[in-house]
Amino acid sequence: MPLPASSKPLRADAERTVRAILEAAERVLSENPAASMERIAEAAGVARxxxxxxxxxxxxxxxxxxxxxxxxxxxxxxAARPDTAPPAVALYQATANVLRVKVSWGFAMGAFPTDAPEVERVHAEVLARCAQLFTRLRDVGLLRPDTDPDWARRVYYALIHEAAAEAPDTDAAVDALATRVVDTLLHGLGTRPAP
Structure with missing residues (x-):
């Protein structure tokens, strides 16, 4: 997993140090968003x-x-291969993968700075990929033909946000939540009419 881009590549030991600091920052700031740099350094096992x-x-x-x-x-x-995997498979895999990131990096996922061009660029890329996937879902009949893919995507994001708030602590729990999110998106919560 690459570290954020900097002006020059880091040596392997420096990269490990940066990674340890970032992982410690996520843990510490998740518990206390006002934690000091000193507390983060202590949790990372490095000097301030x-x-x-x-x-x-x-x-x-x-x-x-x-x-x-x-x-x-x-x-x-x-990793979910949203352009090439069967749409239902891509949707499920993207859901499970994103839930894992949101649960593991909850503080960081909520701390997006408004002046970070790399963050904005990546979010725009992901938005475009998701928009394509939702169009594919509609085109293969997994969403109704009159479904607005943008609205469906926004509902999906809200479902993922709510599912991540449950903070599942095992892969099995994440998989179960991913299944619930996909089922809710594709089948809703209402009763199905009798055939």
């Missing part, structure tokens, strides 16, 4: 000066954290 050397400010650290989570979000969607 190491955190400050890698991240000029708390805002820079949060931007890097959001960028990293965004990259994982993109990878989760891409």
């Amino acid at each position: 000066t190491t955190v400050h050397r890698r991240f000029a400010s708390r805002d820079a650290l949060i931007t890097a954290l959001a960028t990293w989570a965004t990259q994982q979000f993109r990878e989760a969607v891409e």
